[in-house]
Amino acid sequence: MRQLTNAGRLHCGIGPNSYRVRIFMAEKGIDLPRVEVDLMTGEHRRPDFLRLNSLGQIPVLELDDGSVITESIAICRYLDALEPEPPLFGAGPKERGLVEMWNRRAEIELFGTVGNIALHSHAMFANRLTQFPAFAETERAAAPRKWAWLEREMADGRPFLAGEHFSVADITAAVVSWLGDFFGVPVPPSLPRVEAWLERVRSRPSWSV
Structure with a gap:
């Protein structure tokens, strides 16, 4: 390093x-x-x-x-x-657009959902905002559907969210799985494409920093 x-x-x-x-x-x-x-x-x-x-x-x-x-x-x-290399925000106009799209999708659909569960249910955030436990439970019910959506989106067999290359979008989405494990909202089983993608990301040396 x-x-x-x-x-x-x-x-x-x-x-x-x-x-x-x-x-x-x-x-x-x-x-x-x-x-x-x-x-x-x-x-x-x-x-x-x-x-x-x-x-x-x-x-x-x-x-x-x-x-x-x-x-x-x-x-x-x-x-x-x-440090432009490797280009984690994409190389070329099309890839940059796809990476931006998938990073935003990961933030809104996955990160936001699991984050709301944590914010509105865990004691460590009680002094940060007015918590609505019912909202947390609504988001908890939605979380498996969000991961199932990603499973369907990856049906084309691509190895990473934005295509053939690892990107910042994969970092964002995979960190949601780490956050979910911590707050008791794990990635649901029986999603083989998501499971394989997560294994590819989590096996990278950067995951253990």
């Missing part, structure tokens, strides 16, 4: 969005100096961190000139511009 110099430092910690950025960097073969933010002790709500990100969320990329980039995909795009 090659340490990037003059590319800032990454404030990150436990959580799916920090995990997305770590996997992305591992796929690029790069790393950044890191500042671990302890969510369990509320470090993300302290004034010094809120000066970096007023939303109190990680990850945050603090650049050497004092600029700040938040949101995991925005950070990944910045890193992709610095």
